[in-house]
Amino acid sequence: MSFLEIKRLRKQFGDVTPLRSVSFSVEKGEVVSIIGPSGTGKSTLIRCINRLETPSSGQILLEGKNICAPDTDLTALRRRVGMVFQSFNLFGHLTVLQNIVMPQMDILGRSAEDARKEALRQLRRVGLDSKAGSRPEELSGGQKQRAAIARALAMQPEIMLFDEPTSALDPTMVSEVRNVIARLASEEEMTMLIVTHEMRLARDVSTRVLFLNDGEIAEDGSPEQIFDSPLNESTRQFVMRVNSWQWVIDYGRTDFFIMMSSLEAFCQSRFMNRRLMNSCEMVVEELVSGHIQPCLKDYDEMRVEFRLETIGDNESVTLTAEFSGVDLDPFDEYALPMSDAIVNSKTRRIPQDGEGIRVWEIIV
Amino acid sequence: MKESFAGRGALKHSAAVDSAPRRKGVDRRKHRFIQCLLRMASLLLAVAAVGAAAIPVAAARSGQRQPEYSTFEQLGGKTISMLTGAPFEELIGSKVPAVGEFTYYSAPAELLLALRTGKTDAFLNNSAIAALYVNKYKDIAQFPEPLKEAQFGVGFSKKYKKLAEWKKAFAELDPDEIEAVWNKWTSADESKKLPLKQDWAGKAGKVRVAVGDSMQPASYVNAAGDVLGMEAEIILMMAKKLDYKVEFMPMEFASLIATVESGKADLCAGSLIITEERKKVLDFLPYHETAFVLVVRAKTEQEETPAGFWESLKDKLRDTLVTDGRYRLILSGLGTTLLISLCSGAAGLILAFGMASLRRRNIRAVNSVIAGYCRLVAGLPVVVILMILYYVVFGSTNISPALVATLGFTLIFAPKAYALINNAVDAVDSGQLEGALALGYSRNQAYRRVILPQARKIYFPLLRTQFSLLVKETSVVGYIAVVDLTRAGDIIRGHTLDAFFPLLIIAVVYFFLTWLMSAAIDAGSRALDRLMKGGAEQ
CATH class of the missing domain: 3.40.190.10 (Periplasmic binding protein-like II)
Structure with a gap:
């Protein structure tokens, strides 16, 4: 008998059916990440497990007991299942310490002294013991999420659910939360279920990754399998998309400032180091100002599509430019010597067979 | 906290954070105190100024008493006053050619004040009141011809x-x-x-x-x-x-x-x-x-030297407060006002919280009953609600009018408090409820421990304002035979026949009453905060 077993789970909201039929099981000590495109019901799935949502049909068995049964004691269930939210949900009227102490006293009936000891132990675990007396609004996003994790842990749950724990954070704060979750996984052998958009979290922390697509589990495998050699075509496309940045310059109607900040956000989300990020940005900028903009002045119906792809842990970064709508090659015909020099110093050209396409590998 | 070094650090940290606002609080309190002194000073200044304007008239002119006007013709073009609602315009109009203007006052004492301060030239009243006023005041006289x-x-x-x-x-x-x-x-x-x-x-x-x-x-x-x-x-x-x-x-x-x-x-x-x-x-x-008669000012031959400013101020104050122990009337009126507003404020608050927790059950029938009740109260004037309760609902019982007033204001205050509490609860982020539920709180527990404490920050200041308004709103209970502060002032005015000083004293008492009550509620809530903070910090 698995610790948690989900059988043909279905959830419908009116006309929308985010979960059609989901089945999988989780053993004690496993860390399972659930990834997938937005709107495929990842959060709904995890919220069904502590019954913040009620499934339309199917079963969720926790140690063999169906928690979807109508007579389920929800408060007792939720005591066993810890949850961390995207928006932290720390209680705004209490300090960090009180946030962790109060539920232990109210729900587990612990003495004030025991609750306080436990709270401080958990705060040390997430590295926040110095912030015990602070109010939630005084903390950064990453600190808030760590406090929320400590609060859930202090209730001694048997399984922890993480609902997009890093989505509301600045890219710079993602790693502190990821490290805390990774430590829980490796040192405490906590059973965890993580819904995330953050591929690095899924890859580094989990023992198993589920790819949820169209309300069903499309692929279930180890992180290496899912990210490096997916069996399923939809998984492959999804993984590739989250690993690449695309931008279309269409008939000269592109706002280049928005384009550059989108590129920067992508580089941050891939945790590129400073130098690699600079190279990517400089190359794209010089290609635009040195070749594409001059060419657009003469041929305003030209269309260029940029694609930046990373493989593995940024081991290889390639930039592809596909152009159409003009007979000439803007990268040959329009060239400022200064721009060319910069692009050449930061890239290695990868020869291509077809017309209208160029590929560079970014080098640091 | 003693057993962990990090914990002690946290304690120190929070103490350091706390002390700064406290110091700031002292400054603010001092500032508030000065502000309040200024406010009081300006109030007293206003009192003195208005008093100075009114008193020279009170220093009666005397001499040979002749009415200023003795024929209806002489009243032509003049201002004639009567009690609000008295239907005598036609009667007067049939005798006096071209009355300048009719003005209306709500009490005989106010008519008298208006006549003596020159705001009106004659007022109509019954012969008993006219006789009393003319006997008491040398500067007025009865118009020789009765009207009816x-x-x-x-x-x-x-x-x-x-x-x-x-x-x-x-x-x-x-x-x-x-x-x-x-x-x-x-x-x-x-x-x-x-x-x-x-x-x-x-x-x-x-x-x-x-x-x-x-x-x-x-x-x-x-x-x-x-x-x-x-x-x-x-x-x-x-x-x-x-x-x-x-x-x-x-x-x-x-x-x-x-x-x-x-x-x-x-x-x-x-x-x-x-x-x-x-x-x-x-x-x-x-x-x-009796007869309806006109009272006019008396013609005077010579002006008596008016009594000194402080002398007449002292006389007035003595008349309003000391004579016949009238301060007792004000004190008991104050007590009644206080009792009615505190009791109905507290009961209204309890009712409001009751309704707010009923609303959370989301039973459609109950919700529409609550909504209907709130709309009904919002749509009726306070006086009308009180009179309906007293004369219709409890018409045949012998229930004390003060109790009816308390009940009435409870019913009036509750919907306001209910709306404030509801809006505040709705304004608390829904994530707070989910956070509590996920930890294992029941819905009721989550409401009590997590939602309400955060809503309180939002609704409390508004509730305090509403309570001040309630204290002032109770001034209409005189309509159902309760002698509150306002009514006490009316009764004193009925005695002294002076409209000005009793009103002024009542105004001052109301001002300090609402101000002190606001301050008391603030202090109470701060004490409650400290208590609750201490409770959770243990």
């Missing part, structure tokens, strides 16, 4: 079957004695106007008599609550013959007829003039003729 003859009468409930018996008793009274009573109560000599005693057994039973509480000289009450006045005395003379014990029920003039009509009293008195309209709802025992 009329009859004073004691009103009898149509349900009360003993009118014939009372008529017989009245017929047996000595007319000279009645005249003596009239003269005594309309004279300027206050020493003979003593509280009325009932020294007979009252074997025939009890009779409930609603009397006007500020209708000098017909009926009024002193600070001790004793009933005085010629009409009250005449009723007692009859009651003695019939051996009835009289239970006087003093109230605002406007409430007299409704009280008898609803059966809360058997008789009513207080300068009631018999009219065809009133005869439809009451039976009358006519006891004295």
Whole structure:
């Protein structure tokens, strides 16, 4: 008998059916990440497990007991299942310490002294013991999420659910939360279920990754399998998309400032180091100002599509430019010597067979 | 916290964070204190200024007393005043050619003040009031020609079957004695106007008599609550013959007829003039003729040197507060106002929280009942709600009017508090509820421990404002025969015939009352905060 077993789970909201039929099981000590495109019901799935949502049909068995049964004691269930939210949900009227102490006293009936000891132990675990007396609004996003994790842990749950724990954070704060979750996984052998958009979290922390697509589990495998050699075509496309940045310059109607900040956000989300990020940005900028903009002045119906792809842990970064709508090659015909020099110093050209396409590998 | 080094660090940290706002709080309190001193000073300044304007008039002009106007022609183009709602414009218009303007006041004492300060040139009233005023004040005089003859009468409930018996008793009274009573109560000599005693057994039973509480000289009450006045005395003379014990029920003039009509009293008195309209709802025992007359200023030959500013200020203050122990009336009115507003504020709050927790159950029928009740209260004037409660809902019971007022204001305050609490609860982020539920809180627990404490920050300041408004709103309870602070002022004005000082004192008392209450609520909530903080910090 698995610790948690989900059988043909279905959830419908009116006309929308985010979960059609989901089945999988989780053993004690496993860390399972659930990834997938937005709107495929990842959060709904995890919220069904502590019954913040009620499934339309199917079963969720926790140690063999169906928690979807109508007579389920929800408060007792939720005591066993810890949850961390995207928006932290720390209680705004209490300090960090009180946030962790109060539920232990109210729900587990612990003495004030025991609750306080436990709270401080958990705060040390997430590295926040110095912030015990602070109010939630005084903390950064990453600190808030760590406090929320400590609060859930202090209730001694048997399984922890993480609902997009890093989505509301600045890219710079993602790693502190990821490290805390990774430590829980490796040192405490906590059973965890993580819904995330953050591929690095899924890859580094989990023992198993589920790819949820169209309300069903499309692929279930180890992180290496899912990210490096997916069996399923939809998984492959999804993984590739989250690993690449695309931008279309269409008939000269592109706002280049928005384009550059989108590129920067992508580089941050891939945790590129400073130098690699600079190279990517400089190359794209010089290609635009040195070749594409001059060419657009003469041929305003030209269309260029940029694609930046990373493989593995940024081991290889390639930039592809596909152009159409003009007979000439803007990268040959329009060239400022200064721009060319910069692009050449930061890239290695990868020869291509077809017309209208160029590929560079970014080098640091 | 002692056993962990990190914990101690946290404690120190929080102490450091706490002390700064506390110091700031002291500064702010000091600042607030200065602000309040300034406010008080400006209030007193305003008092003195207005007092200075009013007092020279009070220093009576005297000399040979002749009315300033003695023919209807002379009143042409002048301002003539009367009580609000008195239908005499046509009557006056038929005698006075081209009246300049009609103005209206709500109490006889205000008419008097208006005449003496020159805001009006003549006022209309019954001959009893005119006689009393002219006897008391040397700077006014009665206009020689009466406008219309009329009859004073004691009103009898149509349900009360003993009118014939009372008529017989009245017929047996000595007319000279009645005249003596009239003269005594309309004279300027206050020493003979003593509280009325009932020294007979009252074997025939009890009779409930609603009397006007500020209708000098017909009926009024002193600070001790004793009933005085010629009409009250005449009723007692009859009651003695019939051996009835009289239970006087003093109230605002406007409430007299409704009280008898609803059966809360058997008789009513207080300068009631018999009219065809009133005869439809009451039976009358006519006891004295009267007339509608005009009172005008007196012509003066020479000006008396006015009394010094401080002297007359002292006199006025003494008259309003000290004479006859009138401060007691203000204190007991203050107590009533305080009691009604505190009780209805607390009960309204409890009702509001009850409704708010009912709403969370989300039962459609209950929700629409609550919504309907709130809309009903919001759509009715406060006075109307109070009068409906007193005269209709509790019309046939003997419930104390103060209790009815408390109930009324509870019903009025609750929807306001309910709306504030609801909005505040809705304003708390829904994630807070989910966070609590996910930890294992039940919905009710989550509401109590997580949602309400955060909502309180939002609704509390608004609730405090609403409570201040409630204190002031209670000033209309006089309509249902409760003597609150405002009514106490009215009664004193009825005695001293001075509209200005009692109003001013009442205003000052209200100001400090609402201000102190706000401060008390603030202090209370801060203490509560500390208590709750300490509770969770343990």
